[in-house]
Amino acid sequence: MAQLQMITGKTLPDPLQGGHFHVDPEGPALMGNRCAPCDRVFFPRRDWCACCSSPILDEVTLSRTGKIGAFSLIDRQPADAWVSAPYVQAEIELPEGVSVFTVLHPADTAALSIGQTARLELRALPTPDGTRAVYVFAPVADEVAA
Numbered sequence: 001m002a003q004l005q006m007i008t009g010k011t012l013p014d015p016l017q018g019g020h021f022h023v024d025p026e027g028p029a030l031m032g033n034r035c036a037p038c039d040r041v042f043f044p045r046r047d048w049c050a051c052c053s054s055p056i057l058d059e060v061t062l063s064r065t066g067k068i069g070a071f072s073l074i075d076r077q078p079a080d081a082w083v084s085a086p087y088v089q090a091e092i093e094l095p096e097g098v099s100v101f102t103v104l105h106p107a108d109t110a111a112l113s114i115g116q117t118a119r120l121e122l123r124a125l126p127t128p129d130g131t132r133a134v135y136v137f138a139p140v141a142d143e144v145a146a
Helices: none
Strands: 021-024 027-035 057-061 065-074 087-093 099-104 116-127 130-144
Parallel strands (some): 099 130
Antiparallel strands (some): 087 099
């Protein structure tokens, strides 16, 4: 299993999971959608609303930062994991009201806290099919919600 690496150079590798993020002049951003009738936000994007069943969903760019809602150190390698153990899995609560379950990288569990700010970043992941871009969140030091 591979370790995450910094992306170097100007060329972004193909994404591991297509359609989850894009890169604009401000940097990477996750792509979600919002239900037009009930205003519910989803990530990843979906074809219909899980709340009201409407198929009218607008694409939205989600916030690039959120708050750590929960985290756990994964020290045993799950069979289907794309990153090598040990790593930290976390729930990131975005201001839009949606949670993203992702890897925190880099992450020292002793320095993490619930409510701490985390920022979206892209990393390179070596795979048998070549290097792929993946999104992760990086904890922001000394920023904890009041």
